[in-house]
Amino acid sequence: MSEDVQVQPQSEDRKWSAGSVRLASLTVTASEISARLGIVADKQFEQGSLVSPRHPAGARRKNSLWLRRSGLPNDSDLADHVQTLVDMLNGCREELADLSADCEMELFLGFGSENGQGGCALPADLLADAAALGLDIVLDLYPPGPPED
Structure with a gap:
C-alpha cells in the first residue's frame, strides 16, 4: 500500500431509539385517560389548550x-423500548379496549443512526403483544445526528 494512502478506521455507528405510548381523543380528556389506565402521563394536553x-x-x-x-x-435497543411499554400496559387490556372506541392509540417509536444507515429488529412475538393491546405502531426515522429532547 502506498504511503500517501491512509486507511481511516471505521467509526462506530451510534444508534439511538426512543419509545412512547400516545393516546389522542376528541371526546376523552387526557386526565380521564390517566385515571382510567391508572398510569400518570409524562405529558398531557387537553383539547382546546x-x-x-x-x-x-x-x-x-x-x-x-x-x-x-x-x-x-x-x-x-428499540425492542427494549417496545417491551417496556407493552409490559407497562399489559395490566390495562380492558381499559385500552374501552378507550379504543374513542381514542387513537399508538406506540410511537423513533430511531436514528449517526451515519445515516442502520436498522433494528422487532421480534414477531413482541409485535403480536403490542397488537393485542390494540396499539398501532408508528416508526419515525431520523437523519444522522443525535436526538433532540
Whole structure:
C-alpha cells in the first residue's frame, strides 16, 4: 500500500431509539385517560389548550393528547423500548379496549443512526403483544445526528 494512502478506521455507528405510548381523543380528556389506565402521563394536553403557551393568540389543540415514555435511555435497543411499554400496559387490556372506541392509540417509536444507515429488529412475538393491546405502531426515522429532547 502506498504511503500517501491512509486507511481511516471505521467509526462506530451510534444508534439511538426512543419509545412512547400516545393516546389522542376528541371526546376523552387526557386526565380521564390517566385515571382510567391508572398510569400518570409524562405529558398531557387537553383539547382546546394552546399548542404554544408563549403565543396566546396561536393555535389550539384539536384533541386531547396523553403521552407516556418508556423511560429507557436513548442508547437502549428499540425492542427494549417496545417491551417496556407493552409490559407497562399489559395490566390495562380492558381499559385500552374501552378507550379504543374513542381514542387513537399508538406506540410511537423513533430511531436514528449517526451515519445515516442502520436498522433494528422487532421480534414477531413482541409485535403480536403490542397488537393485542390494540396499539398501532408508528416508526419515525431520523437523519444522522443525535436526538433532540
